[in-house]
Amino acid sequence: MGEKWTADKILDLSGKTIxxxxxxxxxxxxxxxxxxxxxxxxxxxxxxxxxxxxxxxxIEEEFPGAKLKFIELNLASLESIRKFAGEFKSNYDRLDILLNNAGIMMVLYGETEDGFEYTMGTNHLGHFALTGLLMDRLSTTPGARVVSVASNAHYAGKMDFNNLLFENGHEYTPMKAYSRSKLANLLFTYEIQRRFQSRDHGVIALAAHPGIAATSLANHLFFNKISWLIQPAMKLIFQSSAMGALPSLRAAVDPEARGGMYYGPGGRGEKSGYPIVVDSNSASKDEKDALRLWERSEELTGIRYLD
Ligand SMILES: NC(=O)c1ccc[n+]([C@@H]2O[C@H](COP(=O)([O-])OP(=O)(O)OC[C@H]3O[C@@H](n4cnc5c(N)ncnc54)[C@H](OP(=O)(O)O)[C@@H]3O)[C@@H](O)[C@H]2O)c1
Structure with missing residues (x-):
């Protein structure tokens, strides 16, 4: 067994914008x-x-002098995404790491401001649009990375390009939508990495998943009226958010990491443990689906990536 990868392995990040x-x-x-x-x-x-x-x-209390800024971003609104990208770009010249982490899980059918099914709209389309709008900063920052947080749930995901967004709730279930969105995160990562490879800007794309970590994600569960009870129970059963963050951190900073790699916990069933390179299913590597998803995402969001 190799050495455990922990947060202590992170090298100095001074000068990096994330x-x-x-x-x-x-x-x-x-x-x-x-x-x-x-x-x-x-x-x-x-x-x-x-x-x-x-x-x-x-964070400022824990790390006095931390260079930390909040900029509002609602991934369920293209207007908000555009506003965020504009504000970021007018204040920052570089972007070393874009960590596409936000997500919702297992919500009742609903739509984003732009009429996209809420889970696909937030988890996939929102990040697709955001990344596209930030490409100019990524492509001019040496060694920049785009890291997307996927999930073991991608194994249950199925793309259906005739009804990608569960129009009007047709065939919608919270699990179908969540697993499709997480499969989409991987299709997106592998497709954008293929596109990056054919450019000479040196940006790479990677994915990560946290296994199962005790976070607020379960608060979204459509049947969860008892999150006050579930939260402490989760903390007893599952690994901490700090452990769950390690695969994302490794994908973001490990000098050994290469474009297209996928990190997850190394324990049994990839549910917990220290991060290692993991595999994803064949559906996530389907290049035709990846291209179709890319083209549909461009059409839906109106965002075209820079050449
Ligand atoms: N925890 C797990 O076991 C697990 C397993 C597999 C994958 N994941 C993935 O890990 C990622 C992080 O989730 P987490 O477990 O850390 O859950 P979390 O604590 O609920 O964090 C999710 C974050 O996403 C934000 N978010 C949701 N909708 C948003 C929107 N429209 N615009 C901007 N931000 C939005 C949430 O904001 P609010 O606080 O405002 O809701 C929250 O900050 C997700 O992509 C999830 O799918 C988690």
């Missing part, structure tokens, strides 16, 4: 702490200013 979506809680929050601990400048991209301010205060 955006984390959904960094006010869970895995995103823990990732922000570690990036800050190692000297990076971190942008907390979150939809709720109150929760984000609380997260910023907690």
């Amino acid at each position: 955006i984390i979506t959904g960094a006010n809680s869970g895995i995103g929050y823990e990732s922000a702490r570690e990036f800050i601990r190692n000297g990076a400048e971190v942008i907390i991209a979150s939809r709720d200013p109150i929760k984000a301010d609380r997260a910023v205060l907690r």
